[in-house]
Amino acid sequence: MAQRGSGWLGSPSITTSTANKELVPTSPAQWVNVKLGFYKFEFRNLQACTVKINGGNPIYLDAEQGFVSGSEDATIYNFVIVESGIQYQWVGAY
Template identity: 50%
Template sequence: MSLRFGSGYIGSPSIETSTSNHEVIPSPPSNWTMKYSLYKFSFSNEQECHVSINGGSPIYLRAGQGFQMDIKDQPIMSFKIFEPNITYNYMGAY
């Protein structure tokens, strides 16, 4: 396993609210040529919802269950919430 050195962090500036089919991970700065590739990620949801990670099949999360991953897992480039009006916050390292 190779040693990874991160470049920075992204995250919610406050509690956010989803829209239908909402992408949580923002677009990177306009001078970047690639999407964010997060090697650490945590997500906290206040209501039950379904999410898709990197375009995969829907995954059910109970209210307050959340999700987290680290460097041992596949990097995350997309994290979508299917339902509208889900309040959440997230943090990630790239």
């Protein structure tokens, strides 16, 4: 199987959320007209929270439930935590 990705990005440490702040970083300047997306993505929440993925409907996650998507799932272009004050970490492959 050929290599799909070119790198990883993620939280440098446990981070505390700001309500509705985008977790997926903006694309590097040299990626002209290409939006950064993760073909694999893992999110770990320390408290119960609600997330929105790719602009979809709110999804409730219990404390420490987390969220994982793999290469067979939709690419993650947008991921927000609805509430502020949630401790979390994430990692994504692009």
